[in-house]
Amino acid sequence: MILKNFNYYRPQTIKEAQELMNSLESPLILAGGTFVLTFFKKSNDFSKNIIGLKNIKELTAIKKEKEYISIGSMVTLDNLCRNDFIKKDFSFLMQVISEVATPQIRNMASIGGNICSGLPWADLAYLMLALDAELVFVDKKIKINEFLDLPKEKKVILKEIKISLNKITRYAFTRIPRLNNTDITQGAVCIIEAGDKVRISANLGNNFARIFKETQSNLNQMLKKDQEKDLINIFSKELNLVQKDEYLREIIVNCFKKSLRIYAKI
Amino acid sequence: MQKYNIEIKVNGKNYELEVNSNTLLVEVIRDQLLLNGTKNACNNGECGSCTVIMNAKSVLSCLILAADCNGAEITTIEGLSNDLNKLHPIQEAFVEKGAIQCGFCTPGMILSAKYLLDTNPDPSEEEIKIGMSGNLCRCTGYVKIIEAVKEASRKIKK
Numbered sequence: 001m002i003l004k005n006f007n008y009y010r011p012q013t014i015k016e017a018q019e020l021m022n023s024l025e026s027p028l029i030l031a032g033g034t035f036v037l038t039f040f041k042k043s044n045d046f047s048k049n050i051i052g053l054k055n056i057k058e059l060t061a062i063k064k065e066k067e068y069i070s071i072g073s074m075v076t077l078d079n080l081c082r083n084d085f086i087k088k089d090f091s092f093l094m095q096v097i098s099e100v101a102t103p104q105i106r107n108m109a110s111i112g113g114n115i116c117s118g119l120p121w122a123d124l125a126y127l128m129l130a131l132d133a134e135l136v137f138v139d140k141k142i143k144i145n146e147f148l149d150l151p152k153e154k155k156v157i158l159k160e161i162k163i164s165l166n167k168i169t170r171y172a173f174t175r176i177p178r179l180n181n182t183d184i185t186q187g188a189v190c191i192i193e194a195g196d197k198v199r200i201s202a203n204l205g206n207n208f209a210r211i212f213k214e215t216q217s218n219l220n221q222m223l224k225k226d227q228e229k230d231l232i233n234i235f236s237k238e239l240n241l242v243q244k245d246e247y248l249r250e251i252i253v254n255c256f257k258k259s260l261r262i263y264a265k266i
Numbered sequence: 267m268q269k270y271n272i273e274i275k276v277n278g279k280n281y282e283l284e285v286n287s288n289t290l291l292v293e294v295i296r297d298q299l300l301l302n303g304t305k306n307a308c309n310n311g312e313c314g315s316c317t318v319i320m321n322a323k324s325v326l327s328c329l330i331l332a333a334d335c336n337g338a339e340i341t342t343i344e345g346l347s348n349d350l351n352k353l354h355p356i357q358e359a360f361v362e363k364g365a366i367q368c369g370f371c372t373p374g375m376i377l378s379a380k381y382l383l384d385t386n387p388d389p390s391e392e393e394i395k396i397g398m399s400g401n402l403c404r405c406t407g408y409v410k411i412i413e414a415v416k417e418a419s420r421k422i423k424k
Contacts, residue, residue, distance in 0.1 A: 001286070001293070005286075098396070
């Protein structure tokens with residue numbers, strides 16, 4: 001056997017999964033498995049109680065409501081890209097996700113697992129930050145920026161991710177992976193303009209994703225006045241507070257510069 | 267040790283199996299069903315040599331618990347061609363274009379190519395590179411593999 005021994009639970013409903021979460025000792029959730037099983041093979045200090053979510057059908061739906069789109073936490077990255085609502089309203093997501101990892105990983109990894117993994121290179125976290133997504137847990141709803149600032153929650157199951165249907169008018173995205181395109185992200189910056197709001201989010205390499213700006217087209221005015229340098233200085237100052245590694249800071253600032261130029265050209 | 271009973275269909279044949287909670291799909295395929303075409307190399311989801319097609323999607327069998335495969339339909343390299351005496355067009359293209367050296371990565375490569383061509387029958391060179399990006403080859407340098415996928419696309423369209 002490649003894997004160490006553990007107790008595996010396969011609930012059929014969210015309620016059943018939550019009951020297991022509350023009753024088991026140090027439970028660990030297995031979503032797509034691409035992070036958890038990799039670490040499980042390497043680590044000696046792992047939970048003995050694993051709860052798999054693959055049999056919970058209600059977590060795999062994508063629904064379009066009046067003002068938002070709701071994505072079940074167990075929707076795989078590939079199914080997300082192939083969904084008609086996403087193709088129509090969030091073609092940007094398709095384009096970005098198709099650059100993440102490999103086809104096999106995209107067929108297995110889930111959006112919820114990616115966001116909740118707490119791993120610094122989780123790409124969906126900063127994408128959802130730029131989209132100002134709301135996370136719906138069994139017992140509460142919370143904005144993704146608040147969730148990422150919280151200590152890692154282990155006891156609650158993420159049900160769905162809600163994204164507002166505000167039309168995305170412009171976007172720019174730059175990602176620098178470690179070795180090649182399929183490798184984990186070292187740094188990335190995403191700029192999204194929806195209506196009169198511009199949101200800039202970044203993946204900070206060894207630190208978790210952060211949102212930097214939410215301005216009412218302030219960015220456009222500064223870009224028109226050729227104030228790119230000033231914008232980079234503002235970004236760098238904020239970045240200095242959260243990323244102490246000079247090498248990673250340089251990578252992220254370069255992502256910002258590149259995204260800014262793409263954004264300005266559109 | 268927890269045991270689970272699963273029913274899976276592999277290469278068109280139904281199996282009822284008993285697996286442990288920690289049994290991986292690659293272990294079922296290789297050790298229980300003795301289908302050794304599927305390789306287990308990095309065991310970490312990075313090399314793609316354990317790729318199989320499960321429910322019409324290419325997946326890494328080293329990162330899937332067998333207990334989660336109940337009801338799944340799986341195709342391994344052994345089941346790609348329906349005819350025992352005839353290779354699948356993708357296999358033919360790999361042979362014709364010399365896209366094989368040691369052959370260790372080839373089953374995974376071919377199944378990734380199958381998934382790519384099933385979802386995009388006429389891929390561009392760039393799309394082939396992206397579609398095959400989950401499979402590593404340490405011998406060929408990829409040029410012939412890309413040529414083989416282009417050739418397979420032509421053969422399948424005919």
